[in-house]
Amino acid sequence: MSVKQWSANRAMWGQNLRQIGWIAIIHWLLWLAAIVLPMALAYSQYDPKVGNIPQWYSVYDIANGMEALCAWLVPILAAAGVVRYMHEKRSADFIHSLPIRRTELLAGQMLIGWLFLAVPLVLTALVAIGCLYGLDLPWPIGAGDVGRWLGETLVVETMIFALGVMVGVLVGQSIVHIVLTNIALFFPTGIMVLLFSNLPLWLYGFPDGYYLSGNLMDWALPIRYKMLTDQAMSAGEAGLLLLLSLLFFGVSIWLYERRPTEAAGQALAFSVLRPLFVYGVAFCMCLTGGFYFGQVQRQWGWIIFGYVAFSLIGYAVAQMVVMKTWRVFHKWKGYIAFAAVMSVLFLTVRLDPVGYVRHVPNLSDIEKVYFGQSVMNWQNPNLMEREFEAFDQFLRTKDNIKAVRALHAQLVHDQPLPSRFGNVRPIVIGYVLKDGTRLLRRYEVPIEPYMLYFQRIMGSNEYKQQYYLLLRPSYSPIRQVTIRNVETGRPVVVLADPKEIESFVQALKQDLWNEPVEDIIRGGSTWQGDIELLQSDGDSFTVPLSSHSTHVREWLQQQHHWEQIQKR
Amino acid sequence: MIQLVDVTKTFDRFAAVKGANMMVPKGAIYGLLGPNGAGKTTLLKMMAGILRQDRGTIAVDGEDVWENVRIKQRLLFLPDFVYFFPHATIRQMADFYEQLYPSFSRGRFLELQSVFALDPNKKIQQFSKGMQRQAAFWLAFSVRPDVLIMDEPLDGLDVFVRRHVKQLLIDEVVEREMTVVISSHNLRELEDLCDIVGLMAQGTVRMERDLNELRAGMHKLQAAFRGGFPSELAERLDIVHREERGSIVLLIVRGEKRRIEETVRAFHPLILDVLPLSLEEIFMYEMGGDAHVRETVVG
Numbered sequence: 001m002s003v004k005q006w007s008a009n010r011a012m013w014g015q016n017l018r019q020i021g022w023i024a025i026i027h028w029l030l031w032l033a034a035i036v037l038p039m040a041l042a043y044s045q046y047d048p049k050v051g052n053i054p055q056w057y058s059v060y061d062i063a064n065g066m067e068a069l070c071a072w073l074v075p076i077l078a079a080a081g082v083v084r085y086m087h088e089k090r091s092a093d094f095i096h097s098l099p100i101r102r103t104e105l106l107a108g109q110m111l112i113g114w115l116f117l118a119v120p121l122v123l124t125a126l127v128a129i130g131c132l133y134g135l136d137l138p139w140p141i142g143a144g145d146v147g148r149w150l151g152e153t154l155v156v157e158t159m160i161f162a163l164g165v166m167v168g169v170l171v172g173q174s175i176v177h178i179v180l181t182n183i184a185l186f187f188p189t190g191i192m193v194l195l196f197s198n199l200p201l202w203l204y205g206f207p208d209g210y211y212l213s214g215n216l217m218d219w220a221l222p223i224r225y226k227m228l229t230d231q232a233m234s235a236g237e238a239g240l241l242l243l244l245s246l247l248f249f250g251v252s253i254w255l256y257e258r259r260p261t262e263a264a265g266q267a268l269a270f271s272v273l274r275p276l277f278v279y280g281v282a283f284c285m286c287l288t289g290g291f292y293f294g295q296v297q298r299q300w301g302w303i304i305f306g307y308v309a310f311s312l313i314g315y316a317v318a319q320m321v322v323m324k325t326w327r328v329f330h331k332w333k334g335y336i337a338f339a340a341v342m343s344v345l346f347l348t349v350r351l352d353p354v355g356y357v358r359h360v361p362n363l364s365d366i367e368k369v370y371f372g373q374s375v376m377n378w379q380n381p382n383l384m385e386r387e388f389e390a391f392d393q394f395l396r397t398k399d400n401i402k403a404v405r406a407l408h409a410q411l412v413h414d415q416p417l418p419s420r421f422g423n424v425r426p427i428v429i430g431y432v433l434k435d436g437t438r439l440l441r442r443y444e445v446p447i448e449p450y451m452l453y454f455q456r457i458m459g460s461n462e463y464k465q466q467y468y469l470l471l472r473p474s475y476s477p478i479r480q481v482t483i484r485n486v487e488t489g490r491p492v493v494v495l496a497d498p499k500e501i502e503s504f505v506q507a508l509k510q511d512l513w514n515e516p517v518e519d520i521i522r523g524g525s526t527w528q529g530d531i532e533l534l535q536s537d538g539d540s541f542t543v544p545l546s547s548h549s550t551h552v553r554e555w556l557q558q559q560h561h562w563e564q565i566q567k568r
Numbered sequence: 569m570i571q572l573v574d575v576t577k578t579f580d581r582f583a584a585v586k587g588a589n590m591m592v593p594k595g596a597i598y599g600l601l602g603p604n605g606a607g608k609t610t611l612l613k614m615m616a617g618i619l620r621q622d623r624g625t626i627a628v629d630g631e632d633v634w635e636n637v638r639i640k641q642r643l644l645f646l647p648d649f650v651y652f653f654p655h656a657t658i659r660q661m662a663d664f665y666e667q668l669y670p671s672f673s674r675g676r677f678l679e680l681q682s683v684f685a686l687d688p689n690k691k692i693q694q695f696s697k698g699m700q701r702q703a704a705f706w707l708a709f710s711v712r713p714d715v716l717i718m719d720e721p722l723d724g725l726d727v728f729v730r731r732h733v734k735q736l737l738i739d740e741v742v743e744r745e746m747t748v749v750i751s752s753h754n755l756r757e758l759e760d761l762c763d764i765v766g767l768m769a770q771g772t773v774r775m776e777r778d779l780n781e782l783r784a785g786m787h788k789l790q791a792a793f794r795g796g797f798p799s800e801l802a803e804r805l806d807i808v809h810r811e812e813r814g815s816i817v818l819l820i821v822r823g824e825k826r827r828i829e830e831t832v833r834a835f836h837p838l839i840l841d842v843l844p845l846s847l848e849e850i851f852m853y854e855m856g857g858d859a860h861v862r863e864t865v866v867g
Contacts, residue, residue, distance in 0.1 A: 008637075011667035015653055018660075094651040096618045098668055099640035257635075261618050262579060271580065 028120030058148035079164025162248035218268030265497025575624035601770035616645035
């Protein structure tokens with residue numbers, strides 16, 4: 001940078017300080033309020049005799065969510081501040097008539113905007129460390145925690161700011177800038193959620209939950225920031241975010257050199273973006289409509305209505321934003337084209353050229369099947385073993401593999417689309433094939449028409465045995481049994497004698513073996529009390545005492561406990 | 569000094585400037601005339617390096633203006649709606665200009681304070697529109713640019729200030745050979761100021777004329793002849809317009825004044841007056857067939 005150029009930038013910096021320096025001050029005050037103020041409060045309330053030390057495990061625990069808001073909104077505000085000059089016609093003309101090259105101008109703006117974020121953060125960290133070591137209290141956190149917070153917050157704020165600057169160069173109005181930056185921030189997560197939750201409508205049996213349960217939320221920085229309490233940022237993640245920030249800064253400058261000055265006041269600065277924006281909004285709204293009506297009203301008429309109505313609204317609103325008028329109704333041809341393309345896309349996927357929907361593996365290829373109601377345990381089978389009632393299971397016997405496969409084939413054939421409010425159960429079917437291939441499907445199944453299939457699978461010895469902890473071959477020994485009154489909930493029978501417990505548990509096991517599948521699914525029997533079992537490892541679990549618990553009842557009657565339990 | 573070749577600028581689908589050519593010599597005051605919507609502002613903003621042309625070249629001293637710091641440091645643009653930073657005072661704006669323009673003269677700034685009589689420590693936004701424009705002139709003259717480009721600058725100034733500003737402009741041009749481009753939709757406003765006038769309409773510069781040449785090259789005659797206007801004389805003069813008022817004939821003639829006079833005297837006129845032509849008249853006759861331009865400039 002030459003001396004003259006430096007002087008030019010200094011002039012702009014001075015101007016920025018006067019015009020938007022308040023952002024830095026607000027930023028600092030917010031962080032002080034979020035982190036340092038609670039420290040001061042904790043100190044003033046601290047009583048060494050009581051020992052009321054604040055329960056903080058990291059800096060993120062101090063502010064209760066305010067810090068996420070800070071790290072999310074202030075960088076966007078800073079980005080809006082430093083590029084505002086190009087969003088207003090007169091100032092855009094003025095600034096661009098000055099003898100400063102665009103590259104240096106924007107680089108200078110980005111640097112000062114970033115300093116508005118970084119300097120208050122560093123100052124806050126210094127004050128916080130000063131408090132931790134200056135105020136006499138056995139603080140649960142130290143300088144290391146503050147350091148982690150400073151580093152992570154700086155990375156997240158830098159990334160949001162960089163994204164904000166890039167969006168700012170792409171648009172021509174400050175309002176559009178702020179709205180679009182927020183959308184861009186949540187876009188990766190949002191679009192994936194929309195796509196995955198629409199796919200079950202397009203591809204019958206698509207296990208949306210399996211894809212939605214992953215680390216999709218990490219992709220939305222404000223949400224990721226909120227999770228930093230429990231899950232610190234790895235060096236790799238920080239590096240990736242910083243790299244992305246640098247990329248956004250670079251792209252911003254590249255775009256700015258090509259950005260027409262007359263874009264000030266327009267919604268979008270580059271004319272090529274307009275169709276992209278209009279059809280992009282129409283597409284996202286279309287998916288939102290399908291998502292909403294797919295969840296609420298599972299009828300094809302309503303779902304298609306959702307697709308059409310939402311995409312039409314999205315298309316019209318986007319056109320209004322781009323054209324800066326609400327008279328956009330002569331632009332209907334573009335929507336017709338969009339609808340045609342979407343219809344073709346939808347029909348192509350529905351026709352299922354790769355056979356995703358109809359595919360049921362050959363019996364001879366299957367090593368084991370997964371049958372359950374959640375996709376969660378598909379990846380983590382060891383979690384199932386700890387559950388007291390394991391609905392989700394891997395089944396290996398030939399009979400059960402056959403039974404699950406038969407249900408799957410029937411579902412693929414019928415393709416039921418039951419209303420959400422009926423007697424419906426999510427069913428997840430997975431296969432692990434002998435060659436290691438895995439296949440997962442999820443269905444919403446109405447219970448009654450398929451009860452026979454459920455009875456065949458869930459009534460099997462293999463399933464029952466894995467279902468109840470008590471029926472599994474190994475569980476920690478039972479040390480105590482407590483039976484509570486149905487009305488009062490008070491313990492009326494307590495068994496602690498190992499022999500007594502043994503004979504009681506045998507009776508209980510008999511009942512569990514005999515429990516009808518309908519009861520497991522619907523819980524149809526009458527509840528008559530709770531049986532609480534305490535294990536040797538300190539865990540306890542509860543089995544309902546129901547009208548089907550005939551062996552338990554007999555046992556209790558023999559021991560003359562039954563009356564106490566039934567007493568009202 | 570400033571040369572525009574085949575400059576074109578399109579906004580979305582609206583062509584604001586279509587293949588404009590223009591030439592401004594060093595030390596000239598160039599008046600860019602044209603009706604509203606002719607593309608004057610767009611052309612000036614391109615000249616100032618604010619907008620980028622789609623096609624053609626814009627050069628100052630042979631160098632492209634776009635993103636050229638060296639050229640832009642010598643060039644100042646005064647828009648039709650002047651802009652100052654929010655809450656800025658004249659003094660703050662002067663500090664800003666001083667850091668950006670090496671030619672800025674603190675001495676000149678202080679000197680001009682007596683001319684404009686504005687409080688430099690008051691927020692400019694609290695000034696009236698006319699005062700804000702004066703502030704802009706004050707700052708512009710303090711920058712002492714080599715090229716001053718102004719878009720309808722005299723609008724909203726009272727007669728007194730207007731005279732002052734015009735005088736300052738002329739002084740700068742005479743003393744430092746400053747080059748000035750000034751746009752207006754009003755010919756009369758530029759008459760006593762410009763050396764060259766360019767006429768702009770529908771996105772192109774229709775014609776460009778040196779005013780002194782124009783004035784020297786067209787004359788109004790009032791003459792009377794015994795026995796009526798001799799037809800032989802009509803053939804020997806380049807007559808643009810002829811009008812008979814009784815025995816007196818009124819002629820607008822193109823050519824050198826002395827030669828015209830000699831030619832007419834050879835026919836022994838009873839009366840012969842050579843009258844000055846106003847700029848308006850010159851343009852009216854010069855434009856001849858270009859009715860659209862004529863109407864907008866003169867009407």
